[in-house]
Amino acid sequence: MVYKRAQVSEAIIWLIATAIVVGLLVVSVYATSKLADDKTGKEESTLEIKTSYLDSVYFHSLVGIFLTKNSKGVLFGDEISLGEDTGKAREILRSIYTLKYEEEWTPSVTAILGGIR
């Protein structure tokens, strides 16, 4: 009777262990399939270039603005490097880009001027 009870409790331990193993397996299989979905773009997260590679498009615009002359025939680039009012130059950006890019005006201009100097 005592042996039988011991055998039953051992079997229960094994059943619990199996349930845990299967549970962990199910979780990891689910996680893997989620990761695989991400990889194939099913979850709207295809591989993207995380660097500022495409921001070079924005920089092309900035360089264009620097090379544009204002109403007095002075280059915006010269005006900007002298620290004069750049409202007109910013207006050009505003016609093309969203506010997000305008926020990048100061760091971008600083970067370009830093490259020129």
Add this chain to the structure above:
Amino acid sequence: MDKRGAKKLMIFYWFLLFGIVAGGVVYQVAVFYGAPYNFRKIESEILLKKTIDCLLEKNYLREEVFDATKFNNKNLLEQCKFTFQVEDEYDNSERAQYYIKIDIFNFDPLKSPPREEWEKSRIINLEIGNSNLNTVMTKENEISSKEFYSLRESGESYIIKILAIVGKFEKNGL
């Protein structure tokens, strides 16, 4: 006798558990590494960047761009030194897997008109490749579309809108 029988059962159980775990690992590896990557967005961004490089020369727009005899839908590939030929592995050679659309708009930098206004003043429209891709693929994560401001050496200013799309459905994950 009972004890020996229980031992046999335990061995069977061990193997069963081992099989479940091993099978699970194999399945996960197969699912993860079997899924194809989607490089379309990256490839279209590179194509877009290369198109911009093709239009510009020393930070100014190339003069040829404004000459329809030198820069048109027929010789855009030649002008930009692009090749739209793809590998034969998926039998895609006959179907164009790329699409580029370039729109150039007149723009007065001293007035800086809003988008609704300058979008009406398109002076150049160039298209090359499989235009069907433009209707099939509309999701933000599948195409690359950018606008930028530039000017000719003579001083005229423009806004250039470029759309680049890469198909290659068989090679990339859907």
